[in-house]
Amino acid sequence: MTAPAEAGASAGLAASGGGGRAVAFFDVDETLIPAKSMVAFWRWWAAREPGLLPSIDALLARAREEGRRAEVNQEYYRAFAGIPVTEFLAVGREWYAEYRTGRDAFVTAALAALHEHRAAGHAVVLVSGSHRACLEQLAGELGAERLLCTEQVVGPDGRLTGGVVRPMIGEAKVTAVRAFLKESGIPAGECFAYGDHSSDLPLLSGVGRAGVVGEDPVLLEHAERFGWRRLSARTGPWFPGGG
Template sequence: MSQVRRAAFFDVDETLITAKSMFLFLRLWLAANGDDGTLYRRQADALRATVTQGLPREVGNRAYYRNFAGAPAADVLAAGRAWYADYRRLPEAFVTSCVAALERHRAAGDTVVLVSGSFEACLAPIAEDLGADLVLCSDPQTAPDGTYTGDVGTPMIGAAKTEAVTKAIADLGVAASDCFAYGDHSSDLGMLGAVGHPVVVGDDAVLGDIADKKGWPVLPAAGGRRDDR
């Protein structure tokens, strides 16, 4: 009997890693460019304010990428690799239950896909380290000279995640009912609902209630090293 072809879709921040990659990387990037922490605090507060003000998360996502306007994309990508090389050594860097799930999917021959509002600078080294096959993420735009414009094409959040996952399922030629998705936040609900096997990570109240009602499995969000199980 031939093996059923499946895909497993993973949110990243606070799902596979315990941190918010975008905030950690922004702090590193600004510090490397002379910030004493003042600009980072101002920018981070402004980004958090978009949430407390009830604005769509896509608004904050677009605002985030304006921090890189004029920066050479190659430099940002290199800085992302340096950030992750340090981050992965932290004692509680990874959500070990979810990383273990990813590794089981890899062992089973499933296509592993990362889906995140973060961007290539942060996600490429994570994908390589964890052995992901595909990354669906926000796409900051570049000018002809190779610098970021500060604009982003599609913030990979909410409905955009759902659409990207649905398209990937079609492109991969797999059945949605056979696929898995892992997410930690209520904004991942559409992505989780697009597959036959949704899995909640952590204790988000909205997702927790839905998981209780629908019988979805819930993984703990405890952090550890990659070799912790």
Template sequence: MRAAFFDVDETLLTGKSMFEFLRFWLARCGDDGTAYEREAAAVRELSARGMPREDVNRAFYSRFAGADAAEVRAAGRDWYARYRARPGAFVTAGVEALAAHRAAGDVVVLVSGSFPPALDPVAGDLGADRVLCTTVDVGADGRFTGTVTEPMIGAAKAEAVAKTAAELGVSIADCWGYGDHASDLGLLRAVGHPVVIGEDPVLTAHAREHGWPVLSQAGGGRGRP
């Protein structure tokens, strides 16, 4: 048995699920787009100030504090149903690679800084077996506290991949990994068969040096649900 680990945003989806879902959620709560632009700008500012990506991830999910978790999960299903019907919603090479791993009987694992309400519908649709992602605490009242248990960013991805391979009883040297961003480098280094999606300069430099495959980030659709 082997496992294939896939980053999600811009590796399988052409969009960024965190922001795509935030826009959808705020609109569902009555936003005309103003609140979304304000919130997205605040997150971008944190990044521009040099805040570590893990802390930016925590700050992003603090915006869901007080939201009913069941309602957010339902919104995630509705968001994805609309998202997947869009032209160019999926990175063709990434989705085709995932389908090939499924056909080969490999365990397919999604690894993402996004959170379950946005990722679970993706995993169900694409046929992933596991999801390793950022988790946000839910209180006894069924509402998100806004506190992140662990952001699945950077080094945490590589650690989660190694732990999951061990749990599955598979050799990590036989596993595959797919990523599009420099923050996925740890994940790609952890596996025996790393594959770069797109043209990130850090990843493509490593690909040239080590002979890693590089796949196109071009998008395509998968049809309506």
């Protein structure tokens, strides 16, 4: 297989000429940032307010068991039941403000690719199984025009119920992308998508051009077969881009 493309490699960024504005869809965790944002957010908040949340380690251990991903995802969100949504989002802003200053807070090649797309006039949309508290500030800083993520249910009292509208994982990502494109009137063939894990395969296969971040063997096989762009997963600090 060919070597991963570096940050400055050409991505063929021009739209295909169908008349719609091209969209670049980016997964977030381990694609744009090396962290699993839901886990990092939990650990940060638990350390700041001991006793508020249980240890996440047992939950992560269950997540590694085959077939328990959806169940564990539900348990994660139930842990925040009763917390005012305004507080939850405020803590997310505080977490990201600290996270973004890290020397290895971003995947540099993917961040550069996002800047390339914005400079080319493409819309950027983030697609993530994480939640809005982790992602809103990141989306704003990256200039994303839409955030497709797991949305939590808020009760009439303004508190989180512990439920979600729909976990944005696996096939749900490509379903959300298709709905967005239908609403926008943009052909999928004019669009781009980037991901790091085999669970992103439906998303990557659902657009005209795809990019693989890192070394997932399933995605690398498809990259070799279809000529998808390959990006290094090397990390570094935030840097601004054009667009």
